[in-house]
Amino acid sequence: DVKVTQSSRYLVKRTGEKVFLECVQDMDHENMFWYRQDPGLGLRLIYFSYDVKMKEKGDIPEGYSVSREKKERFSLILESASTNQTSMYLCASSPHLGQGKYEQYFGPGTRLTVT
Amino acid sequence: AQSVSQHNHHVILSEAASLELGCNYSYGGTVNLFWYVQYPGQHLQLLLKYFSGDPLVKGIKGFEAEFIKSKFSFNLRKPSVQWSDTAEYFCAVLNSGGYQKVTFGIGTKLQVIP
Numbered sequence: 310d311v312k313v314t315q316s317s318r319y320l321v322k323r324t325g326e327k328v329f330l331e332c333v334q335d336m337d338h339e340n341m342f343w344y345r346q347d348p349g350l351g352l353r354l355i356y357f358s359y360d361v362k363m364k365e366k367g368d369i370p371e372g373y374s375v376s377r378e379k380k381e382r383f384s385l386i387l388e389s390a391s392t393n394q395t396s397m398y399l400c401a402s403s404p405h406l407g408q409g410k411y412e413q414y415f416g417p418g419t420r421l422t423v424t
Numbered sequence: 425a426q427s428v429s430q431h432n433h434h435v436i437l438s439e440a441a442s443l444e445l446g447c448n449y450s451y452g453g454t455v456n457l458f459w460y461v462q463y464p465g466q467h468l469q470l471l472l473k474y475f476s477g478d479p480l481v482k483g484i485k486g487f488e489a490e491f492i493k494s495k496f497s498f499n500l501r502k503p504s505v506q507w508s509d510t511a512e513y514f515c516a517v518l519n520s521g522g523y524q525k526v527t528f529g530i531g532t533k534l535q536v537i538p
Contacts, residue, residue, distance in 0.1 A: 340524060342526075349433070351430075351514060351528050351531045352468075352514065353528075354526070354527075357524075357525065365525075367525070403524075405524065406456070406524050411456065411475070411518070412458070412470045412473060413468075413526060415468040415469070416467065417467055
């Protein structure tokens with residue numbers, strides 16, 4: 310059973326703080342993703358990574374950075390948190406498309422509140 | 425840029441009613457299509473997917489979806505909903521070319537009344 314785990318379910322941070330959200334998957338997947346989920350906006354892709362140390366910007370990368378030093382771990386970094394980054398953050402992983410059984414597996418989410 | 429439109433944002437149905445949720449996408453090339461579901465308090469999980477072959481795909485819990493290429497659509501259906509189908513449903517598209525980026529719709533909240 311694929312597991313995608315996220316370091317925190319709930320997080321409260323102050324404006325200007327540096328925030329780290331961690332995600333770990335145990336299925337040896339090449340692809341990993343960070344989304345934010347907001348009511349009425351669905352899931353919006355922040356960044357994704359298709360291999361270790363490789364990353365691509367998604368649709369809303371501003372204010373975020375990522376790190377993927379190991380295959381199983383993908384970190385999302387908010388360099389200086391702002392109130393408009395209050396949201397639910399979802400991590401996902403998937404195999405490469407060519408491997409046949411493509412689907413994304415999601416973690417439980419981290420609800421981040423920036424005050 | 426690729427986009428996904430879900431026509432109904434909030435749907436309320438009585439148990440045993442039939443369900444159809446609309447999904448249209450903008451990408452003109454080869455696509456892979458998904459419906460994901462998020463039950464209250466739970467992870468997003470895959471409901472069904474289309475990659476190739478029979479355009480009518482069946483998923484878990486009696487759901488099905490039909491890919492109509494000429495209409496750029498992938499509508500989700502269920503003949504008779506249950507209270508346990510109350511959830512948020514997301515349509516998603518993966519284009520086969522380039523980076524494997526999945527674009528999601530904004531979601532449809534389904535409320536089934538007993």
